[in-house]
Amino acid sequence: MKRILVTGAVGQIGSELTGKLREKYGTDSVVAVGHRTKPTEKMRNAGPFEFIDICDKDALEKVVVKYNIDTIYHMAAILSVIGEQKPQLAFKVNMIGLYNILEVGLEHKLERIMCPSSIAVFGPKTPKDNTPNETILCPTTMYGVTKVAGELLGDYYFKRFGLDVRGVRYPGIISSETLPGGGTTDYAVAIYYEAIKNKKYTCFVREDTVLPMMYMPDCIKAIIDLAEADISKLKHHCDFNVNSMSFSAGELADSIKKHIPEFTCEYKPDFRQEIADSWPRSLDDSSAREEWGWKPEYDIDSMTEDMIAKLSNKLL
Ligand code: VAH
Numbered sequence: 566m567k568r569i570l571v572t573g574a575v576g577q578i579g580s581e582l583t584g585k586l587r588e589k590y591g592t593d594s595v596v597a598v599g600h601r602t603k604p605t606e607k608m609r610n611a612g613p614f615e616f617i618d619i620c621d622k623d624a625l626e627k628v629v630v631k632y633n634i635d636t637i638y639h640m641a642a643i644l645s646v647i648g649e650q651k652p653q654l655a656f657k658v659n660m661i662g663l664y665n666i667l668e669v670g671l672e673h674k675l676e677r678i679m680c681p682s683s684i685a686v687f688g689p690k691t692p693k694d695n696t697p698n699e700t701i702l703c704p705t706t707m708y709g710v711t712k713v714a715g716e717l718l719g720d721y722y723f724k725r726f727g728l729d730v731r732g733v734r735y736p737g738i739i740s741s742e743t744l745p746g747g748g749t750t751d752y753a754v755a756i757y758y759e760a761i762k763n764k765k766y767t768c769f770v771r772e773d774t775v776l777p778m779m780y781m782p783d784c785i786k787a788i789i790d791l792a793e794a795d796i797s798k799l800k801h802h803c804d805f806n807v808n809s810m811s812f813s814a815g816e817l818a819d820s821i822k823k824h825i826p827e828f829t830c831e832y833k834p835d836f837r838q839e840i841a842d843s844w845p846r847s848l849d850d851s852s853a854r855e856e857w858g859w860k861p862e863y864d865i866d867s868m869t870e871d872m873i874a875k876l877s878n879k880l881l
Pocket residue numbers: 644645646683684685708735736737738745747748749750751
């Protein structure tokens with residue numbers, strides 16, 4: 566029976582991933598791990614929960630041993646915006662934290678380590694459209710630097726030690742349950758909340774800013790499908806491009822207006838525009854499709870329909 570630990574379980578992806586994994590493997594088979602952010606009562610009481618700092622290897626090891634963990638979904642990270650405001654913290658959490666996860670995984674012979682990467686590994690020199698899986702990785706953010714290093718570390722632990730580490734390069738993730746924390750793509754979540762609550766939003770990137778995005782159900786499907794993929798079919802391990810949809814901030818506003826005609830969006834780019842401009846517009850995810858059958862389900866309009874229905878219930 567699987568015994569799974571999810572770090573970053575109070576975060577945007579981790580909180581929903583924990584719920585899905587508990588549905589799939591049983592509540593008591595999935596241990597949620599948080600650090601600073603206070604979990605909701607619902608999260609706290611939904612199953613096994615531990616508070617640890619993943620930069621404290623002993624604390625991490627104690628939880629792995631206590632629950633006899635065999636699989637880790639390592640979702641804890643400092644994202645692009647906070648990473649630029651606190652680069653040393655981003656290095657510490659994203660690099661020391663990952664190093665501890667890999668070392669504990671090695672010492673306790675864990676079956677699988679899932680560690681997401683991000684389109685943040687790409688930079689201004691990377692081809693912008695249909696970005697290949699193998700290409701120039703020259704990120705301009707500390708977050709991107711740590712994700713490039715994370716991919717290389719994970720691949721090294723696989724090749725050198727046989728530790729089964731896998732990861733996808735997530736685009737911006739959009740969801741209705743838990744607000745994202747400190748990312749450049751956070752505008753694509755905030756716009757829905759503001760459209761429903763206030764019928765207007767001031768967007769911090771230009772109207773014509775196009776980025777690859779993904780709806781949460783596809784985000785969770787991607788990492789669980791990769792975790793369950795047959796390793797003999799995998800040529801890549803920690804750096805799979807996964808593409809779902811690409812749209813501009815203006816196109817997202819238009820999609821929302823189909824449901825909320827009175828919604829207005831103005832655009833006041835700030836320091837986050839430079840980060841967004843360094844990332845690609847779309848990804849070539851043929852390797853993920855060929856090696857483990859990746860196939861997203863949502864597009865911008867089906868996502869918007871679901872987001873507005875869920876958030877209207879939550880906010881109104
Ligand atoms: C961020 N949401 O904006 C994250 C993500 C592709 C971007 O990694 O930093």
